[in-house]
Amino acid sequence: MGSLHLVHIKLLAADLLSLTCRHTSPPSFVRCGRTVARVEIVGVVVSRDRRDKFLRFLVDDGTGCVPCVLWLNHQYLNANRSSGASESDPTAEMALKMSEVVNLGALLRVRGRIVLYRGAIQITVRDVVLEKNPNVEVLHWLQCVSMAKECYDPRPPSA
């Protein structure tokens, strides 16, 4: 239970961006003595930059803006594998579909790995869910507060 690195922790942007970074290789992130690697945020897309191999976007949840990157280069990754494998792999298609919901002003729930890019924290997106009910944002805030109180912030017994 001490480690949170397997779960997607629910964080507000401000908390995410202020995680302590350990310059290991690859870099790891620490919150209250616990290693965290994955995060879930909810916010509104305020910037969108679509490139050939990736989609970069900013999610604003009211406490800060989190840079996110959604990779769309799966077909290149599969290129060196057997043709049958890439034919039956829907990952690239589905990632493309996912990128289509990332529109300016859209309320998104984003999960992914926390990475360091040019010295700044960013999320390598695993999945993006378009939220249609605006109340999820409030619920997310409350969950962040509640989770921090009950789970993330209490010192692990070992620490």
Next chain:
Amino acid sequence: MEPLPERGAAPLRLTVADLLRIRRPTTGAASLSSSAASTLTAPPARKKPRHSATPNPASSPRSTASFAPISHRVLLAGTLSLPAAGSPLTCRSHCLSLSDPTSAAASVCCYLLDFDAAAVGREVEVLAWNYLPSVHHDGAGVLEVVDWRLAEGCAPGSGFLKTIPLDCAAEPNLATHGHVFGVVRSVSVVFSVPQAAQKSDADGGDNLVGFIAEMMCCACRQCLVTPLKTDEHHKFEVEKFVYFVDSASRWRPVLAQLVGRSISVSGLKKKMVSIGKKGSYIMLVSTRKTMLAWCPFYPSDQTLDGSPGNCGGVYTGVITGIYMQGMVVELDETVWLLIDDQQLAPSHSLRVGSVISVKNSRTICLKFAWTKIVLLGTCNKTSITINSFSLVDSKCYIKAQNKGLLGKFVDSFELHAKFWMLILISCFKQKFTKLFSEKEILGSKNAHGLVHTYSSKVLSSMGSKPQHDFFMKFCNHNCGSPCAGSNMEAFKLVIPFANFICKAESFWILTMLKIWNGTEEMPEIDKNHGCHMFLCDGVSYTGTTKKIVSSSDMGSVLVGSIKRSSLPGRLQLVDATGCIDVIIPDLPPNVSVDGIYEINDYKVALEGPVAYLDLDDVADPLSCKAAFQQPTYQKRLHHLKIYVIVNWSELNRIGPSSIPLQINTCAKLFHLLKLSHIFPTNNTFQHQNMSGPTLYAEAVIVPYDLKFTEQAECSEHADSFRMSCTPSLSNSNVSMAKPCCIPCTLSFGTTNLCGSLVSINSYGPVGTILNDTVGGERDHISRILLEFKDGRLIKYQSLRIGGYYLLECPIESMHYSMKGCACLHGDKVSLGSQSRFWSLAITFNGNINIKKSIADQSIGVSSVMVGETFSRKAVHDEIKVVQTWNDFHQYCDFRLNFYCEVISEKMEECNYICHVFKELCSYSNEVFSVSSCTKTRMATRPSGSSNLQSDKPVQGDLISLKGKVENIHSYDCKKEKSMVGNEKSCICIHVTDDNLMVRLCGYLSKHCYPVGLGPGATVTFHRVLLTQRELFLTPLTYIEVCCISLAGLNKECVVTPPISDCFKDGSLNRVSPCLLFLNQKHLAENRAIQFQCRVVTIHMLILDNSLNDLQPSDSINQRKTINIKVRLAGFIVDDGSSLCCCWADDARAELLLRLQEVAVLDGPVSLKFSKDGSDVNFQLTAGCFLERMLKKHKRIIARNCGIPPDISCRDLEFSSVLNKVLSCLEEKLLKSIILNACWKGTLNVIASVLNPDTLDGFNLELPDLHPARNMPNLWVSQAFQIDPLEEARRMFGNLENN
């Protein structure tokens, strides 16, 4: 467009003659400074002009368009004078006249703000004004003067008193005689009395116009000395009435403005005024020499008596509504002003938006049954003045009244009753405009309308107020009659049904809000969790709940015509605004319900799913404003079922009386039938008969006929009828038979007939009675289809399964064959409007049941017995919709009573009679209770799930089932056959008998959905299909609602999930959401936990073909659901605190997999069909593709060898149970399904520790992966979508409490 004059230039001068040429509402001003501070009166000219100054003659002055401003500065000048003698009566009470100094012919009626009596007779410059042209083209219209000043050179005179000249040329002549000095207390309107009755020297004319002013005068000596010169200390204590008559009546507008101010009137004469024979009064009457002067320096005396009940109050407010031709005015959206006499107010300026002052009015707080209002009552002393004109409205509301009988009737009542009457008239107009002519509703000059009829009934206890002549009313005025708030509770709102529905919806929304806020008690519900959910098959559905509102809470009366809907058992209350379903539990059969009814005492039942609803700002539909304004309400909550429950005795007809039951029975043959089924209204049937609604029922032919003997007089002692066994039965046994008579009586209405039942006494030795015969007969019971044509719908309504009916033989051929009468030979008997079809009650010594000594059998139907089991746990707040058999028998057209004891002397006879009665009563279907039904089912209950999933025709028995409805929800039927009509929806009804619960699934069309079918209702389902596994509603199912519960109930109940080992029922209901990592304690206690989670990866997935050996039909592609079965799925889920492995099957797994979302998407393949040589590209949906795939492979197992929580397609392994290789496309689809599930949003899950044995049956080789090995394994019992708002509220509550 005219060029705008420069700001500095002199304003354009306008004469009255110019003004009169304007044909549209216009405003003008001498100054157009936009920077001028706006005041309350908001002169229009200060607004920035936008429109052309040119008045548009084409535009209609009737329009309610706002005033058009003149874009440049204009200065209107003219001489202000008292109204001309020839001006209309309404204007004479309020308006002055503005005329051109040059030509007096051009004059216009005008109303001044900031009135100064000094201006009368002088030239004034009007600085800001509104002009409202007359509706009639010959009329001059009205000038509303917002701002004015005296013209230069007209210096106001000095002195203590200033005279107000009648004519401009008149000279002040303060006569010494007949002088009064005092404060004007009230002024009457200008009224006319017949000239002949007036003993005066006034010049000729039919009528003498005049008005009375009430003054409080000073009786001091100084006041007797005239002329008054000094501001003495006067005490105004003596009440005097001055009658300004003839030309002096032109002072009325001035005096109305001077109420509360002191004036001096001289040149009066004390005269006796006699009004016909009614009486005579001595009062001061004006003469030709009368002079009026006012005292500008004397302080105005505002000590008006404003105590409630006395007409001395002053109220100033903005007009927010004018209704009923100006009789009712709403002020400040709170106060209602009832204007008795239309002359009381300057009618043209009484517009929405104006600010008015009401002096000498009476304030009454009215407590009606449905609302409380503050009413300003006017009387003949009231004066209404305008403080600010309205610019937004130019409509003239007040119309000349054509008082018919209703108008006089309304006038005869006191204020409160009058106000109610006006609401009533407005409501009746709304309710019945389309149904009746206005004459029928309101009546005419010599006929009473519907309103009159209704209101006179309600107001019968109220005395009408005494009628007096005007002098009497004014001089001996007494408004202090104690009418306020007395018995106003009896005055209810006759509510238009659209408003009623809106109100009911508001009640519902409020209830929902209370439930969500936790302030409303929901019985047996854990408020923290799941009160809105009903669990069926492990999947949550929105629960339904019910609210009962009594008529006293509504405070309104329902008046409308009762219409029988073409749907069985459905009555509706109808008015022009809408209709409401109505249930009359004790509706006697055979009564005509046509006509208009009033219902005072009723209950409103509201039923619908529990959902969060926000209040939207719809104005209160029960407010007086809504009653007057006649807004159109539309039903907002379409899922909410609203119906009214009312007792027959509460229905008061305000229409034609009912048609009495007439029976002309002599010499007719009747067949005895027992009703076995009623067919629900069905589109399939409708297709066959396009002529109109035709309804069907099925009956068993009981082999007895009723024949009236041909006796002219039916006497009580004669053998006036005979019930004889039909030859079909007797033929077979005729050899050993001898006739046997059982005496009986037949009664209908007030008639009582004696007769006998004649049967063939065909018993052999004692105890061996005809068993074979009976058995043989029952094998081929003759059944017959009864077809009810349009005109017989009334009969159809009163049909009761299990009841006896007499059918008049339509052919009377008397030709009997083996099957009985020829008329019954066909399979169908059509009942038209001429057919006779009567209900019959069979009793034995007056009891429904044969006495135990005679036969140990319930005679009614077995539902009587079922009913008894319910009565044990009888709930008091229930309304019986279907009459008890006792009541039903009471209301039957005929009652047949057997006298058993007379003939039970011999054992043989007794046995025989028992047999006859058994024969009479045995043709009925048994009605199962839930428990007995379950027992039948349990005997051969296999495991597995619903039959609805397969296309295989289901087989089973048609049974009748009675129980209490626990919940109704829509059901995701996976089988979506093409149904007739699209209005069918698949529903699931949970029925209980307090011990056990069963569920009925199937399609139910909107038309078959009976009124009252909701939680808490006791319902009999006739002909539901009982298969080995499930109960299904069939297209033949007839649902009879027996009782409606009045208690709102929503007991959460769990339908046994397929794998139930790991649950203890009680624990499931009380799961509070928690975090996974905190749940060790709960799990250790084997308790269920609830958490919100997202799927991160899928550990294992087993998909089965649920179609078995059946071909998937081609129509699959149009369906939205798929016919596959998730045998087992293991999900790795993440709740933000921890990971765990959740196992699920069936519907829960489908939800977690989002299978139904995927199914409708385009599949990975397009098929090419060659049809008639042309290629049709046909995109297969994913669901369809998956079905085909599983048909091919039977079972597919997917395993994930990746390390959670990451998911990669490379780690997924698929295998087919038939060891066939999966194609690329097949793999791709499966991968995309899994990926999709892992990339979706949050769900709520209720789960508990997995019983290790559960997975044993699957023979699984679980991928042994490090993180998964240490994870807790849970079994998902329930999965449902999250309501973020509800969750947020709960979480906020938790955070606050901690």
